[in-house]
Amino acid sequence: MLFFSRKPVVPVLRFSGPIGMVTPLRPGLAIASLAGPIEKAFSLSKLPSVAIVVNSPGGSPVQSHLIFRRIRQLAREKDKRVYVFCEDVAASGGYFLALAGDEIYADPSSIVGSIGVISASFGLDRFIERYGIERRVYTAGRSKGALDPFQPERPEDVARLRDLQRDVHEVFTGVVRERRAGKIKGDDAELFSGAFWSAHKALEFGLIDGLGDLRSKMQALHGEDVRLKTVPLSQGGLLSRFRRLGLLSTGARGGFALPPSFADDLVSAVETRALWSRFGL
Numbered sequence: 651m652l653f654f655s656r657k658p659v660v661p662v663l664r665f666s667g668p669i670g671m672v673t674p675l676r677p678g679l680a681i682a683s684l685a686g687p688i689e690k691a692f693s694l695s696k697l698p699s700v701a702i703v704v705n706s707p708g709g710s711p712v713q714s715h716l717i718f719r720r721i722r723q724l725a726r727e728k729d730k731r732v733y734v735f736c737e738d739v740a741a742s743g744g745y746f747l748a749l750a751g752d753e754i755y756a757d758p759s760s761i762v763g764s765i766g767v768i769s770a771s772f773g774l775d776r777f778i779e780r781y782g783i784e785r786r787v788y789t790a791g792r793s794k795g796a797l798d799p800f801q802p803e804r805p806e807d808v809a810r811l812r813d814l815q816r817d818v819h820e821v822f823t824g825v826v827r828e829r830r831a832g833k834i835k836g837d838d839a840e841l842f843s844g845a846f847w848s849a850h851k852a853l854e855f856g857l858i859d860g861l862g863d864l865r866s867k868m869q870a871l872h873g874e875d876v877r878l879k880t881v882p883l884s885q886g887g888l889l890s891r892f893r894r895l896g897l898l899s900t901g902a903r904g905g906f907a908l909p910p911s912f913a914d915d916l917v918s919a920v921e922t923r924a925l926w927s928r929f930g931l
């Protein structure tokens with residue numbers, strides 16, 4: 651009986667879900683929870699490869715950038731080559747994560763791109779006016795209540811938001827140009843418009859390096875006997891996740907009760923669902 655496998659091992663990180671957002675069942679992808687697993691992946695094997703699977707519709711640009719930077723730092727320190735594989739979606743912040751790869755692959759049906767920045771809200775000022783509801787806001791600082799959905803929109807607030815979006819967009823496009831240097835093709839106005847494409851079109855634009863799957867690529871690189879070892883991002887079952895997120899508390903009679911924050915978690919779940927639905931998923 652063999653107690654130790656001599657087969658080559660490729661560590662695999664699976665980044666699935668929104669970035670920086672929290673849902674009732676699963677914490678969003680964030681550097682605070684991913685730093686440990688990322689470091690483990692780069693120390694797990696002597697092979698010069700680390701694989702990352704991305705299935706994300708995006709989310710926080712800050713968390714996307716922080717995760718991206720940590721992967722690139724470790725790739726340099728450990729002298730590893732990073733291979734990224736896009737599943738259903740690698741869009742917006744999800745594509746930002748994919749850019750951490752030295753090579754990016756996707757399934758022919760994957761959705762890739764959405765290199766843009768979006769902010770969304772509602773204009774509810776006329777709604778509350780119709781029902782005789784008065785909004786009272788007190789601030790120290792004229793712009794503290796900017797873009798409050800219950801107050802009329804001010805042009806100067808919109809202009810400030812667009813400036814902010816432009817700055818964030820420039821960071822994103824700068825990383826694309828750096829990481830895909832010599833590979834991207836096409837007009838910047840189209841590439842960086844926020845549009846998303848099938849993997850075939852993304853390949854034409856040079857946003858990915860090829861069509862393929864994780865196992866086939868790793869076998870081509872390291873032989874048929876290669877083992878793929880997934881590095882877990884979190885531990886515990888569904889019940890422990892509920893407890894960790896504060897969705898379950900023990901009642902006086904020994905049962906479980908939902909805390910007041912559950913409404914906020916439901917809103918977060920709706921926002922997450924909206925992110926995925928943009929891509930028909």
